[in-house]
Amino acid sequence: MTTPTIKAPALEMMELLEELAAFSAPGPGISRLLYTPEWLRAQQFLQERMAALGMEVRLDEVGNVYGRFTGSQTAGKVILTGSHIDTVLNGGKYDGAYGIAAAITALHYLQQTFGQPLRTVEAVAFCEEEGSRFPLTFWGSGNVTGMYNGSEADSCADSRGITISSAMEACGLIHKPGKGPRREDIGAYVELHIEQGIVLEQAALEIGIVDAIAGQRRFQVKVGGTANHAGTTPMGLRRDALAGAAEMLLALEQAAVQTGDPLVATCGKLEASPGTPNVIPGEVQFTLDIRHSEAEQLERFCSGIQAHFERIAESRGLTLELTATLATTPAPMDEGLKGLLEEISQQQGRSFRTMVSGAGHDAQLFAPLCPTAMIFVPSRAGISHSPDEYSSPEELAAGLNLLTAILYELAYKES
Amino acid sequence: MTTPTIKAPALEMMELLEELAAFSAPGPGISRLLYTPEWLRAQQFLQERMAALGMEVRLDEVGNVYGRFTGSQTAGKVILTGSHIDTVLNGGKYDGAYGIAAAITALHYLQQTFGQPLRTVEAVAFCEEEGSRFPLTFWGSGNVTGMYNGSEADSCADSRGITISSAMEACGLIHKPGKGPRREDIGAYVELHIEQGIVLEQAALEIGIVDAIAGQRRFQVKVGGTANHAGTTPMGLRRDALAGAAEMLLALEQAAVQTGDPLVATCGKLEASPGTPNVIPGEVQFTLDIRHSEAEQLERFCSGIQAHFERIAESRGLTLELTATLATTPAPMDEGLKGLLEEISQQQGRSFRTMVSGAGHDAQLFAPLCPTAMIFVPSRAGISHSPDEYSSPEELAAGLNLLTAILYELAYKES
Numbered sequence: 001m002t003t004p005t006i007k008a009p010a011l012e013m014m015e016l017l018e019e020l021a022a023f024s025a026p027g028p029g030i031s032r033l034l035y036t037p038e039w040l041r042a043q044q045f046l047q048e049r050m051a052a053l054g055m056e057v058r059l060d061e062v063g064n065v066y067g068r069f070t071g072s073q074t075a076g077k078v079i080l081t082g083s084h085i086d087t088v089l090n091g092g093k094y095d096g097a098y099g100i101a102a103a104i105t106a107l108h109y110l111q112q113t114f115g116q117p118l119r120t121v122e123a124v125a126f127c128e129e130e131g132s133r134f135p136l137t138f139w140g141s142g143n144v145t146g147m148y149n150g151s152e153a154d155s156c157a158d159s160r161g162i163t164i165s166s167a168m169e170a171c172g173l174i175h176k177p178g179k180g181p182r183r184e185d186i187g188a189y190v191e192l193h194i195e196q197g198i199v200l201e202q203a204a205l206e207i208g209i210v211d212a213i214a215g216q217r218r219f220q221v222k223v224g225g226t227a228n229h230a231g232t233t234p235m236g237l238r239r240d241a242l243a244g245a246a247e248m249l250l251a252l253e254q255a256a257v258q259t260g261d262p263l264v265a266t267c268g269k270l271e272a273s274p275g276t277p278n279v280i281p282g283e284v285q286f287t288l289d290i291r292h293s294e295a296e297q298l299e300r301f302c303s304g305i306q307a308h309f310e311r312i313a314e315s316r317g318l319t320l321e322l323t324a325t326l327a328t329t330p331a332p333m334d335e336g337l338k339g340l341l342e343e344i345s346q347q348q349g350r351s352f353r354t355m356v357s358g359a360g361h362d363a364q365l366f367a368p369l370c371p372t373a374m375i376f377v378p379s380r381a382g383i384s385h386s387p388d389e390y391s392s393p394e395e396l397a398a399g400l401n402l403l404t405a406i407l408y409e410l411a412y413k414e415s
Numbered sequence: 416m417t418t419p420t421i422k423a424p425a426l427e428m429m430e431l432l433e434e435l436a437a438f439s440a441p442g443p444g445i446s447r448l449l450y451t452p453e454w455l456r457a458q459q460f461l462q463e464r465m466a467a468l469g470m471e472v473r474l475d476e477v478g479n480v481y482g483r484f485t486g487s488q489t490a491g492k493v494i495l496t497g498s499h500i501d502t503v504l505n506g507g508k509y510d511g512a513y514g515i516a517a518a519i520t521a522l523h524y525l526q527q528t529f530g531q532p533l534r535t536v537e538a539v540a541f542c543e544e545e546g547s548r549f550p551l552t553f554w555g556s557g558n559v560t561g562m563y564n565g566s567e568a569d570s571c572a573d574s575r576g577i578t579i580s581s582a583m584e585a586c587g588l589i590h591k592p593g594k595g596p597r598r599e600d601i602g603a604y605v606e607l608h609i610e611q612g613i614v615l616e617q618a619a620l621e622i623g624i625v626d627a628i629a630g631q632r633r634f635q636v637k638v639g640g641t642a643n644h645a646g647t648t649p650m651g652l653r654r655d656a657l658a659g660a661a662e663m664l665l666a667l668e669q670a671a672v673q674t675g676d677p678l679v680a681t682c683g684k685l686e687a688s689p690g691t692p693n694v695i696p697g698e699v700q701f702t703l704d705i706r707h708s709e710a711e712q713l714e715r716f717c718s719g720i721q722a723h724f725e726r727i728a729e730s731r732g733l734t735l736e737l738t739a740t741l742a743t744t745p746a747p748m749d750e751g752l753k754g755l756l757e758e759i760s761q762q763q764g765r766s767f768r769t770m771v772s773g774a775g776h777d778a779q780l781f782a783p784l785c786p787t788a789m790i791f792v793p794s795r796a797g798i799s800h801s802p803d804e805y806s807s808p809e810e811l812a813a814g815l816n817l818l819t820a821i822l823y824e825l826a827y828k829e830s
Binding site for chain 1: 453569610611612613614619627630631633643644645646647648649650651657659660661662664665668672676677678679680681682683684685687689690691692693694695697704706739754772773775797798799800
């Protein structure tokens with residue numbers, strides 16, 4: 001590999017990030033929910049900025065924004081890079097926005113430095129990924145990759161009853177069911193993102209090269225016992241749903257630790273009924289979130305834990321219901337692109353590791369369709385979805401340079 | 416012991432119970448909260464009924480209702496029997512009301528059958544015990560025994576902001592702080608009550624003779640960890656407050672089972688924050704309710720479990736705060752009266768056991784002041800504080816006959 005020295009302008013990217021951070025609803029951190037006035041202003045700002053940088057700009061029917069430098073070899077497919085513009089409520093200024101700011105900065109720098117690319121490149125600001133306003137996620141990349149076909153827009157409403165269609169209309173967008181923003185011309189997708197975890201910081205590494213985005217299984221678990229008086233019911237005559245749930249959660253943790261990385265298993269939400277200090281809980285409902293980068297191991301763990309829960313329930317005379325609420329398959333990243341990222345990282349003198357992304361990302365929707373790669377930079381204390389989300393300018397610059405270099409390889413090198 | 420045959424009129428008691436059940440707010444079961452119109456009508460009804468049965472009737476300043484047959488030996492103290500007229504919201508028709516209906520029926524039967532007692536007897540309908548409207552319990556017996564002095568009436572308000580004083584005024588009651596309804600002339604207190612537990616039913620016994628009313632300790636426990644992304648935080652880098660709480664709850668249960676009856680330990684309420692399926696809980700708050708009939712053992716268990724929780728928190732890098740929210744001391748019942756109840760039960764051919772009351776009762780306030788006894792009859796499936804609360808007429812009649820017989824012993828026998 002012979003790559004020229006890449007020195008992407010990190011300062012420009014940082015300024016763009018700050019400019020994007022200004023588009024937010026009032027309150028702590030950044031709140032830029034889909035199809036809100038602040039969301040619309042951010043996407044309008046990006047269109048203007050990309051146009052000013054000489055890109056061909058396009059807004060698709062659902063509000064994804066593209067900026068393109070057309071390649072000299074017009075026959076090939078598009079090299080796409082970017083991330084999502086929306087945030088969670090009271091989120092940080094890096095999640096999503098970093099990947100967009102870096103994509104624009106990288107493509108503009110390459111065009112300024114090396115001229116017209118061989119292959120067409122595009123920066124993208126997907127309209128939505130977080131699922132923070134409407135009860136669906138990946139509305140941006142999902143409409144591009146065919147996960148959605150637009151029919152969801154009329155049936156899906158936010159907590160105030162406003163449908164996606166109405167919200168789009170208020171933004172001047174009209175989405176007709178059908179092919180819509182679906183694209184079949186994407187030849188590769190590369191996404192740069194903050195890690196949103198603590199792995200890189202703990203290991204004091206600059207770069208994470210994603211092996212795979214973990215598959216995820218979610219369950220709603222209902223444990224049924226008998227609500228009874230806390231004072232008058234001897235220990236031996238109880239069917240305590242919460243004690244049973246506690247045994248299950250401890251078993252879950254032990255099984256996850258025993259299975260080892262990259263498996264993670266979490267109970268994030270638990271409700272005990274009737275929820276009165278002097279009444280033995282007669283019912284407990286809790287959630288399970290289980291992730292692994294390999295489908296078979298994920299499946300095996302879930303079956304194993306279900307059987308374990310059943311034994312616990314049976315031994316305590318409790319009832320048990322497990323309902324699957326979400327199942328995504330692991331998305332392995334492209335081996336070739338991963339190798340390329342490792343090579344460039346070494347060349348750039350970056351400390352790095354390959355790692356599984358436990359969080360979901362737009363990249364997982366492209367992975368089955370085209371060569372896809374994902375790059376992480378450290379998140380301070382692993383904090384994300386919070387106003388405290390932070391990565392240092394140096395960390396962000398390292399990611400930008402790696403992204404720029406791989407885009408050079410993909411768009412400027414003769415294949 | 417030579418006691419004449421006691422055949423108290425169970426039918427009259429059952430009719431009185433049904434009449435009392437009619438005084439309820441709308442909705443499932445019986446709702447007769449302190450100083451509500453239905454509560455007032457019930458206490459007025461009892462005054463009229465007791466007067467019609469030839470009792471001297473008295474309503475005290477907080478709304479306790481007494482009906483008296485004055486004894487021929489006017490010098491002695493009063494033999495008091497009864498229970499509380501209030502119910503929980505959507506409660507049953509036996510909790511409290513049974514003890515009142517039985518007291519009136521027993522005293523009237525004795526007076527009709529054996530004439531004027533030697534010692535003065537009184538039936539009482541305490542105004543409040545449950546704590547369902549105002550944030551205090553035992554407002555009736557507490558004012559009689561000196562636990563309260565009336566100063567609470569102005570400072571204590573229900574969920575709509577109505578103080579006890581205002582609520583009393585609306586019922587035509589005026590409580591002046593000071594001695595008020597306090598009595599120092601009670602020579603013995605006997606209370607008949609449904610068990611509100613499953614012990615008698617499980618053992619197929621007719622009568623429970625209470626050894627002691629358990630002391631109770633309540634705690635609010637706060638476990639602090641770090642909220643983090645469920646997908647991006649490896650198992651080894653977590654400080655999961657809910658996993659820690661689960662380990663504590665399991666340890667609590669195991670320690671309670673190991674300690675053995677009559678110790679009971681319960682977590683009835685648990686809240687995990689932020690409470691989102693894909694976020695590791697950073698904080699858990701839960702309640703502890705621990706009861707035992709012996710003060711020293713109760714204390715030892717609480718200290719032991721606190722130390723155990725601290726070890727669990729430390730080993731997981733979690734913070735722990737335990738706040739004591741309630742501490743009542745165990746109330747042993749009078750040995751002499753217990754022996755008398757056992758003797759009569761045998762004579763009446765009843766199956767019985769002595770047992771600890773895990774629930775609180777008015778009797779626990781009298782126990783430190785005068786010889787006090789308490790009798791239980793079975794509760795179907797241990798259910799109480801529910802419209803489904805039920806004890807059969809035969810079970811209720813067995814309790815009535817035992818109560819009547821001990822009142823005969825206390826009030827009609829030469830000592």
